[in-house]
Amino acid sequence: MKWFDPDRGTGLISQEGTGPDxxxxxxxxxxxxxxxxxxxxxxxxxxxxxxxxxxxxxxxPEDARSQDGPRQQSDEQTLR
Known part of the structure; x- marks a missing residue:
C-alpha cells in the first residue's frame, strides 16, 4: 500500500515502479x-x-494462505 485513509475509505497501491498507482x-x-x-x-x-x-x-498474502490455501500468482497482482 502506498497510503490508505480508513476515515475516507480510499487509498493508493503503488506498483513498485512498474506502472501507475x-x-x-x-x-x-x-x-x-x-x-x-x-x-x-x-x-x-x-x-x-x-x-x-x-x-x-x-x-x-498471508490472509490468502490462511483462508484459501496457497494462491496462484498468475491471476493476481502482487504490489504495494
Missing amino acids: IQAESKAIRGNGPRLRPGDRVLFDLTHDSAGLRADNIHR
Whole structure:
C-alpha cells in the first residue's frame, strides 16, 4: 500500500515502479477489513473502468494462505 485513509475509505497501491498507482477502496478489501497501512504488501484483482484502474478483492498474502490455501500468482497482482 502506498497510503490508505480508513476515515475516507480510499487509498493508493503503488506498483513498485512498474506502472501507475492503483485506486483502492475499503469496500474492495477482504479479510481483516480496512486496516491496511503504508508499506503493506497486498494481492488484488486489477479492474479497469471509466474512472481508470482500481483494485478489487484486496487482501494480504498471508490472509490468502490462511483462508484459501496457497494462491496462484498468475491471476493476481502482487504490489504495494
